[in-house]
Structures are given as C-alpha cells and as structure tokens.
Amino acid sequence: MEFSINDLKFMKMAIKIAKKGILRTPPNPMVGAVITDGEKILSFGYHKYFGGPHAEIVALKKLPKTNKKLNLYVNLEPCVHYGKTGPCADEIIKSPIKNVFISTKDPNPLVFGKGIEKLKKSGINVFVGLCEEEAVYLNRVFFYNQIFKLPYIILKWASSLDGYIADSSFQSKWITSQNSRKIGKKLREEVDAVLVGVNTVLRDNPNLDRIKENPPRKEIYKIILDPEGKTPLNYNLFKKGKVLWILKEGIKKKVAENIQVLNFPIENGVFPLKEILKKLKTMEINSILVEGGGKTSSLFLKENLVQEVALFFSPKIFGGGIKNISGLDLNLKSAIKIENYKLRKIDEDFYLRGLICSLELLKQLAK
Numbered sequence: 001m002e003f004s005i006n007d008l009k010f011m012k013m014a015i016k017i018a019k020k021g022i023l024r025t026p027p028n029p030m031v032g033a034v035i036t037d038g039e040k041i042l043s044f045g046y047h048k049y050f051g052g053p054h055a056e057i058v059a060l061k062k063l064p065k066t067n068k069k070l071n072l073y074v075n076l077e078p079c080v081h082y083g084k085t086g087p088c089a090d091e092i093i094k095s096p097i098k099n100v101f102i103s104t105k106d107p108n109p110l111v112f113g114k115g116i117e118k119l120k121k122s123g124i125n126v127f128v129g130l131c132e133e134e135a136v137y138l139n140r141v142f143f144y145n146q147i148f149k150l151p152y153i154i155l156k157w158a159s160s161l162d163g164y165i166a167d168s169s170f171q172s173k174w175i176t177s178q179n180s181r182k183i184g185k186k187l188r189e190e191v192d193a194v195l196v197g198v199n200t201v202l203r204d205n206p207n208l209d210r211i212k213e214n215p216p217r218k219e220i221y222k223i224i225l226d227p228e229g230k231t232p233l234n235y236n237l238f239k240k241g242k243v244l245w246i247l248k249e250g251i252k253k254k255v256a257e258n259i260q261v262l263n264f265p266i267e268n269g270v271f272p273l274k275e276i277l278k279k280l281k282t283m284e285i286n287s288i289l290v291e292g293g294g295k296t297s298s299l300f301l302k303e304n305l306v307q308e309v310a311l312f313f314s315p316k317i318f319g320g321g322i323k324n325i326s327g328l329d330l331n332l333k334s335a336i337k338i339e340n341y342k343l344r345k346i347d348e349d350f351y352l353r354g355l356i357c358s359l360e361l362l363k364q365l366a367k
C-alpha cells in the first residue's frame with residue numbers, strides 16, 4: 001500500500017505526541033492519535049499515564065461535531081479488551097471515522113490483530129504499516145516485554161578508550177566527565193530497576209538511587225548479584241529505597257523492611273540469569289539498567305540478554321585494569337552488532353547509545 005505525504009505527516013505527528021507520555025505510560029506503550037478530514041487536523045490526543053484514557057479516546061472526546069468521513073492515525077493497533085479502560089475499537093466504530101491508519105499491530109496477545117479485525121468487520125478501512133520502524137523503536141521496551149516475557153535490558157558502562165572500566169589501582173572512580181555522569185545517572189529514570197555485581201558494590205559503595213524519584217513512575221529497584229552475601233548491611237545502597245539482594249540458595253540474611261532477599265541456585269559457577277529475569281518480570285520489573293562491573297556485563301552479554309547499550313568512552317588509554325567485557329571470545333562473524341545507534345560528544349567523551357535487539361526482529365515477531 002502506498003501512503004500519501006499527508007498520511008506520513010499525520011502519523012509522524014501521532015508518534016511525536018505519543019512521546020509526551022515518556023516515563024509515565026509504562027508498562028503500557030506510548031500512543032498518540034490524530035484525527036483528520038484528510039487535509040486538516042480536527043483533533044489529537046495521547047496516552048498520558050498508566051491507567052489513564054487511551055490516545056484514541058482522548059482524541060475522540062475533543063472531536064468537534066461533523067458530518068464528514070474522517071481518518072484516524074494511531075501508532076499502535078486500537079485495543080479490544082477491557083483493561084484499566086474500555087475497548088478503543090468500539091468507540092472508533094461508533095464515531096465518524098472511516099479510515100484507520102495504524103503503524104503496527106499490538107504484540108499484546110489480548111489485542112494482537114483482533115483490533116484490526118473488529119474495525120474491518122464494522123466496515124472501516126484499515127491500513128497497517130505506516131511509519132512501522134519508528135513506532136516499534138518508540139515502544140521497543142513494550143514490544144520486547146510482550147514478545148519475550150522478559151525485562152528489557154540496557155547495559156551501561158563508562159570506560160577508557162581501550163575498554164577499561166577501572167584502572168589497576170582502583171583509584172579511577174570517575175573515568176568520564178561530570179556531564180557524562182549526569183546523563184548516565186539520568187538513564188535510571190528510564191528503567192524500573194538498576195543492577196550491579198557485588199564487586200562493584202564492595203569497591204564503590206554506590207547508592208544506586210535516581211537523581212530524583214519521579215512519580216507516578218514506580219520507585220526504582222536496586223538489584224545486587226551477590227551469591228555469597230558479601231555486602232555489609234551498612235553499605236549505602238541498603239540505606240533507602242527498594243533493594244533486591246540476590247543470594248545463592250541456602251544463604252539467609254536478616255534484613256530491614258526495604259530489602260528483599262531472593263535465593264537462586266548457582267549453576268556452573270553462575271546464577272541462571274534468565275530465570276532471575278523471569279522472576280523479576282513477575283514483579284512488574286519491565287526494564288533494567290545493568291551498570292556493571294565487567295564480570296556482570298560479560299555474563300549478561302554471553303547469555304544474549306542485553307537489548308540496548310549506553311556506553312561512555314573517555315579518550316584515555318589505561319593499558320590495564322578491569323575490562324568492560326571479557327571472556328566472550330567472539331569472532332568477526334559472531335561479534336555482537338550495535339544497530340540504530342547515535343553517537344554524541346559530551347565534553348571530551350563519546351557517548352554511544354544503540355540497539356543489540358534488532359528492530360527488524362521485533363517487527364517480524366509482531367506481524
């Protein structure tokens with residue numbers, strides 16, 4: 001199907017206004033809706049926060065009375081089920097809308113294809129695929145969660161140019177500039193949890209808090225992989241906030257109310273990370289920022305559990321110390337490839353943010 005310039009323009013606007021829901025809609029997706037008479041925009045709306053009215057309903061409520069046949073542009077398939085709100089497809093069918101343009105199907109099994117089917121059955125023309133890639137990118141966390149039933153993982157590190165996250169003296173607490181660190185810390189606002197290995201806790205004693213908690217988003221979980229339970233209870237990250245302390249089976253700890261202990265078996269010397277992630281998903285943890293150190297990052301990458309990277313490089317060469325990644329031993333063919341990346345310069349540092357999980361894969365799996 002060929003879309004017109006106007007179609008493209010209106011869908012791009014739907015995606016642009018969908019972004020206003022950023023950080024407030026999870027675990028729901030960001031959705032925007034634009035209603036036109038083919039030439040002019042008559043109404044628009046977006047999903048503002050989790051549990052709030054859906055974008056289509058916001059736009060329909062603001063629509064002036066008209067006898068014209070209208071077009072709706074929406075970046076995700078309208079729902080057909082009763083969740084926190086009623087089905088959008090029913091409201092569209094009752095309205096003067098005759099053509100619905102949708103970027104992608106909704107990968108949620110409760111909706112997947114059913115919204116499109118219902119609209120078509122009522123005589124509405126439905127066109128799917130307009131700005132598909134942009135729409136999948138916008139809601140990549142939601143798509144990944146729905147398709148794989150696992151939390152979406154963003155891996156972050158700050159390293160020297162030759163890939164060291166700490167020098168051999170361990171005196172290198174801040175490798176990158178203050179502004180890079182600020183951006184790094186802000187990443188915590190995008191996710192439900194931050195995770196580190198125990199060596200990082202023992203070396204750096206971080207608090208792992210967000211710069212600012214941001215209601216109505218849930219308070220961040222701070223997760224430590226600490227098989228032997230080595231972290232002293234007076235360490236900073238235990239002092240406030242919600243902590244998940246992951247210990248090996250059989251290790252018991254008496255902890256304060258804000259700390260929850262989860263025990264997992266050790267298999268071949270390591271935790272079964274995928275099982276841990278499945279458990280975390282049942283606790284409504286849909287996205288996690290893995291902040292190192294090197295061993296922890298390597299194990300996540302080794303098990304193909306990382307979907308996105310946020311990497312800071314300082315133009316320094318250490319020539320030794322703690323490596324950002326080790327033990328993967330991939331070759332040119334099997335190397336992990338970063339796609340859809342953006343490279344920014346922050347002060348003297350380089351910041352690379354890109355995807356490991358291919359958008360193409362998410363698009364195909366959601367078809």
Ligand SMILES: NC(=O)c1ccc[n+]([C@@H]2O[C@H](COP(=O)([O-])OP(=O)(O)OC[C@H]3O[C@@H](n4cnc5c(N)ncnc54)[C@H](OP(=O)(O)O)[C@@H]3O)[C@@H](O)[C@H]2O)c1
Nearest residue numbers: 157158165166197198199200225270271292293294295296
């Ligand atoms: N520049 C940066 O971006 C950055 C970020 C974070 C940390 N760092 C630096 O990195 C250094 C620490 O890194 P590191 O590589 O030594 O250690 P790490 O990754 O912080 O911690 C590794 C330890 O955590 C536990 N662990 C992690 N993943 C596990 C798994 N899947 N299964 C079982 N146990 C697991 C193990 O504990 P056990 O040993 O008890 O088995 C493992 O030895 C510190 O110097 C810190 O300052 C730098």
